[in-house]
Amino acid sequence: MERYRRGELYGIAAEFETVEDLRAAAIRLFDARYRKVHFYTPYPVKGLAGMFRGMNDWVRYLLVSPLIFIGGFVGAATGIAMQEYANLIDFPINIGGRPLNSWPAFIPITFELTILFASFGGVLAFLVLNRLPQFYHPIFNARDFERATQDRYFLCIEVEDPKFDWQKTRALLEATKAVLVEEVPW
Amino acid sequence: MSEAPLIGPSETDASITATVSHLALRKHAGIGWFAGVVFTFSLVLLLFYGIAYLFIRGVGIWGVNIPVAWGFAITNFVWWIGIGHAGTLISAILLLLHQKWRNSINRFAEAMTIFAVMCAGMMPLLHLGRPWMFYYIFPYPDTMNMWPQFRSPLVWDFFAVSTYLTVSIIFWYIGMIPDLATLRDRAPKGISKYVYGVMAFGWRGDAEHWERYEKTYLVLAGLATPLVVSVHSVVSFDFAVAQLPGWHSTIFPPYFVAGAIFSGFAMVLTIAIPLRAVFGLQALVTERHLENCAKLMLTTGLIVDYGYLNEFFLAWYGNNLYEKFHEFATATGAYWFAFWIVILCNVGVTQLLWFKPMRIKPLPLFIISILVNVGMWTERFVIVVTSLSKDWLPSSWGMFFPTVWDWVIFIGSLGLFTFLYFVFLRLFPIVPMAETRKLVHGESE
Amino acid sequence: MSSMKRYDFDSIRERLRGTQGEELWRSLDELGDTEEFREWLMHEFPAGADVWLEGLSRRGFLKFAAASMALAGLTGCANQPFEPIVPYIDQPEGRPSGEPSWFATALPRRGFGTGVLVKSFEGRPVKIEGNPDHPASLGATDAIIQADLLGLYDPDRSQVVRKGTSIGTWDDFSREFVPVMERQRLAGGGGVRLLTQTVTSPTLRAQIESLLRIFPGARWHRYEPVNRDNVYAGTRLLFGRPLEPRYHFDRADVVVGLDSNFMTDDPGAVRYAREFSDRRRVDDPETSSMNRFYSIHSNLTVTGSMADHALPRKPSLIAVYARALAQHIAGVGGGIELARDDAHWIDVAARDLMAHRGRALIIAGEGQPPPVHALAHAMTAALGGIGSTVTYSRPVTDPESNVDSIRELAHDLDGGGVEVLVILGGNPVYDAPADLEFARRLAKVPMSVHWSLDEDETASKCRWHVPASHPLESWSDLRAWDGTTSIVQPLIAPLYDTRSAHELIGTITGSPMHGHDIIKGFWRTFGPVRALLPPSPKAGGAPLAPNPAAEGAFASWWRDTLARGVVAGSTEPDVAVTSDPAAIARLLGEPWPAIDESAIDVAFEPDPSILDGRYANNGWLQEVPKPITKLSWNNAALIGPDLAQRMNLANEQVLEIAFRGRTIEAPAWIVPGHADRAVTLHLGFGRKAPAQTAEGVGFDAYPIRFSDSMTFTSGADVRATERRRDLVSVQHHNTLAGRDHVRAATLDQYRREPDFVREPEKEPKHDETMYPPYVYPRYAWGMSIDLNSCIGCNACVMACVAENNVPIVGREQVERGREMHWLRIDRYWAGPLENPSTFHQPMLCMHCEDAPCEVVCPVGATVHSSEGLNEMIYNRCIGTRYCSNNCPYKVRRFNFLRYSTRGDEVMELMYNPDVTVRMRGVMEKCSYCVQRIERARIKADNAERPIADGEIVTACQQACPAQAIVFGNANDPQSKVKKLKDQKRDYGVLTELNTRPRTTYLAKLRNPNPELEKG
């Protein structure tokens, strides 16, 4: 049917009952030189992503911490700048005979702002790098996929994968312990 | 290892998912929940009534006066903030310490944090003489060319508490995204499905996402840890920076933080014990969870007790007339009863936790946790009020007596807290499913 | 909380045994000992907690403040409403708008004139200050004069003519009243009676005399509930004629008071206080000297609290001690049994007196019977005091007995035949002697007219009540106790349709005139510079021959007199009197009443704040804490510790005091230093007049005050009940708890160790700080308060209230600890319980250079000025109250509710336009009268010159009769304040906190007689 016409297809997904089966299948795909493979699990499973991680995936993975650091740095700078400017430049005023630049008293606010901006950095990193929110995604077309967030384990090979050939690939997947193999349309 | 299991042996991915999401998705939450909501909401109405009258007439409706210019409002503030500490501690510090047992309880502990901080944040606002001018505390380009006075601990408070609230919410929400996805996928077709769908940000459990998710979560935990310590230190500065005998003390920051965690865990237990009974979560919130909380209470409790001891010791050792008199007046003066309640609850009762049965048996533990909550609130009261009632010049000594309106605000805030909690229980995954699934599979961070 | 705390006084005494002299009560050391002692010392807020449990009742403070609008402050960010601006039609000469102008006038205190200067903005009097040219003021005032400003704007003032309960007009009144008088005139006026208070006004006296000429049969009665009968009777007894004594404390080295409260009760009190404290200033330990004051008194008053040696004895006993003293001085035989210590005390005092011939003074209190007065004068005379420490002059008012006068009136009323009774001021229904049953008798008068400022108890009992004009809004003249006369000129047109006494008499005599014409007319006729030739004594209203030659002279004299506030040369000349040495013996020979040692005396005293009750509606005076007891909105039965112990009484325990079948109930209040076996009742409270400030405040002592025992009685029966009535006190802790906020020594100690106030181990050196030194190049405002001169009267507090628009908060709020006074007077006791020494310490913002309050304010609402002022900016304040918590002196005050009376169009007139009226929810405190500083600065700047020393006078400093407060520029080595701060006695409170207060104190000194100082 035209639904299978090339370019209309996102990839082929396979559903597994246990994480072990998924791992086994993953290894076979790796050996078969597949690279554009995605895994969908109800809880973080170590190592899966690492196997097929491409260049830009690595970048996106490593970018998390720097973004958070930048956030924190900006926060600290804001805190110090604001307080010094207010007390020394904009409105210097004798308060309780304390020095205008009572820097020890400025530490708490600087610290809090550091944390605040850093965690903003964290959220930003998390959302941007994961391209979230992303309400529409072809993988949701996979039948039974709602269980990927509950108790089933999915993988999906994209058609973009150089090795992709929907006959062979499908056969390869059916050879695994997959309980269900199907095309995932765009 | 001989430790009691963190999770029931029979639990599977499916069973966890089913139990937890059922709580949020079921049609009818049961008469108990409904009754609870109605009751607590009536308390919320009481709070609003109290606040309305407060704004119309002024803080004079409370018992505050000169010299005791701070009363219940600040007491509540410090107490609520303290309560708020356990949540972040569980989710952040214990995460960093690879304490797996945190996994099943951190969600509602974090919720507790957020609601507690909300109640706390409300208090300083209400206690202002001119609450409608609260924005003078913000640094913004105003028409007066003025700035907040950055040397004032109250300004530090403002920054600390708002930061704490924001970070807690972020932390809580990010941790909840996968579970919201679960709810999205389990919810029957209808509005709720879309709501969960939007809240889940389109999470699909992609392994790549999981990796970055865990990394972010870990770093956030790293940030939240110093934050949680800083917040109550800053709150303690409100007192430590002032020069009143009984306030001006360098031990306050650690002693406040410990007290905060102490009361925080008390509140966690006060909530967890009925929760697991009512919602049948014994398999997820096991005796070992209770015991660990109990142990933490004992530890922090002992630190607090040390704080008390230290105050008296230093008063005697420093041989400062005012300090000595203050300690004496605290123990035997007009507010002796409050002081001895503190000693009874925070020093006496805590020691029961040395005995294992007390740590694992729900009922005694529940009672102890209640007593500790009472004790900690009273401690805040003693710190705020007794120091003020007798300071330097005998001529200006005076007494504070709460009025009905003081109680209305306090009880109202309790109502607000529990009401928000009931709402949370109904709509959100109260146990982090993804994390508990990890436990099933024995995955470790 | 309602259980009563009883004290085990034995244990308390045990603690205090050994502590004596200046050693202050060390509560801390004793705290461990007994529950009772701690209760006594720490006095945990006995005033009931019940107030706290109920919500706010409207009564009490809402009377002063309408319920505030919700979020009134939000209007701050909305647009300002349009404000009208209204010019004069014709601007008065030389009076630019926006600048204050000053007028000299006089105000009556118990009928005697006190010269004042009144500050007025656009025709609104806003502040009363003393007139330096006036002998009874010397530039200062007492609390009552200060508070009389509120009397003018008092919303409770009588505003309309009333007939019974219905409102009438002056015309209605004249229409009914004048014909009646006309009939009386034809009948010879036998049915007319006039009742006045003390009258010193020459014009009024002349008017009344002419009235008596028109109504030959009429009688004029005088009644003053607290009067000087005993004084005049005493002088009459000794000199054969009534005389007004004028004491000269500036010439007295040794003073003995016999139950005398000359610093606040005498007509010359303000001057006496000044002269007395002038003799106690010690600028240089070597050269300066101090007078020595022995006081035998029953109740501890302001005066008694200044004594170097006090001897608290019940009033009836004081005559005995007076005689004992007299015997020593006259060197005649004994026959008087005194306890050994007392005998010694008298002996020492007597020798001290005799050692200072010509510089000694014995002064008897108004409450003591005439013989004691006679004895006092005789002793002073024997010691050569006449002409030196005391002089005499003709009384300026009628010296014969007030009591006899009103007794006659009462008798006449009973006999019927009194058709018309005009009550010209006063409130006899309330304060006449109980046995006269004045109310009942008043009812028999068909035409009774009551002229008064208040619609009081008498007003409701009279056929007509007509409203009086306040002295600040009417023309009149007054004489001080020494005869000095002042013209009273109005500062403002009457706020309501009221009339002055002069105008009323005019109405009565059928010749209504404006007050101005009456007064000016009188002085044209009888003044020193006469523009008219006086009428011949015969012809009643014969026309006066004009004297055009003198018109100009009179006009200028009139102008000058008004400007100066004193009629030149009007002071009464001294009367030469002699008292032969035998006088004492003769007096001692008189039959003296036997004293029942065991009986309990009940003494009636004027209240320190509201006097005999005439100021009961004055919220300022009701609220200001009484000097010794620190009670507010209350009076109490004051008792000594011994009596409390014997009767096992507790504070606030209700006593039943029965006398001649009449009983009153009064809550007890234990006053250390109060005489044993004596109960002191303050008059003026327990008012019945409805819907007024004073209604239901305190208890009424008049019902047991009989015409034969006006000042004290020994016959009363005092019973304790188990009931309890809350009293509101603003100071709950009476000791220094072992602290050194008050530092004191004896003169000898000071001479031996001039540095006794220094505490090097505690006070940080000036460079001992982590903070950078802020320099105050031009002015460094500072204040110095001399604890040695301060007598603890409330003049400064009232002055501050008037100057700074400090609101009244009402009884309930004071009980909650929310009084708003920027300046309070702390009172501490030290030494033995039954006879402690008293310390008064005015406490106000210290304007610390390193102010703890400023550092903790989150919005910078309180910061430091370039001249070292601790500024409080109300419009920036959001009310966290953190500053108050961190203020070691607790001198900050907070508007917990809407206390200001903004919006009340009459009260608004009273506000000082130079000071912001604070809204609900903001902090406030003493500003060193910054508005006065700024006015002086602008004046100086416009003239391109620096501000001179003494140019800025704070309100408290200005009002202080003892001149204990000095303000100025501490940078200027020549300034008065700097010189005082350089004295060795100068110390700061709580300097160990490194607050660097700009307000410092001069340590208290006493000058005890070595022979009496035990140990």
Place this chain on the structure above:
Amino acid sequence: MCNAQIDVAQLFSRPGSININILLAIFLIGGPVLTLLLLWVVYNSPWRTLQGKPIPQPVPFSHEHHVAGLGIDCRYCHTSVETSSFAGIPPVHTCMSCHSQVWRNATVLAPVRESYISGIPLHWTRVTDLPQFVFFNHSAHVNHGVGCSTCHGRIDRMQMTSKAVYMQMRWCTNCHGDPARFLRPPDQVMNMAWIPPPNQHAAGQKLIGDYHIDTTHLMDCVTCHR
């Protein structure tokens, strides 16, 4: 458990060409910023501050006519401007001193005549109104080189008098913080047309000395708030 099998397919429809996340971001960040901006504009707009808006008065008095036209000195009417905190509103007597001769029957002046006869003062409306917690003293400014027009604008060009500046504390501190920019020599104070000379700052500094202005005190709170 039971409903785990139902087919969800896509919960949300396929996105169009535009990226809703971007829209979301713009909305979440831009929204508040715009609102605040709008509020700020409204807050400072003449519509609220009445800046430059003629205030209705009982008599349409024209400063332009009296000052520019007739060249009457400010102090003729505002007599106490140099001696008092309050510049002074002319008593009706002052008006009548001329208007008893000129414009005797002008209808616009009827209220003035009535007031003069009846003795009921005119009720003008304040143009420049300060809150009760701000204390301003004309003499202190006029005697130290602060010109009328600095605060009141070109009064001599005002047909109907209106607020020249919207006085916020920021505006006051603008000069109190650095008076040199605004001070004039004594003879220029009443000059409406005065514009700062090129060397104003130097001149101003000198004037501060000549007037003995204590600049440290100028920024003290109590200078204006008491």
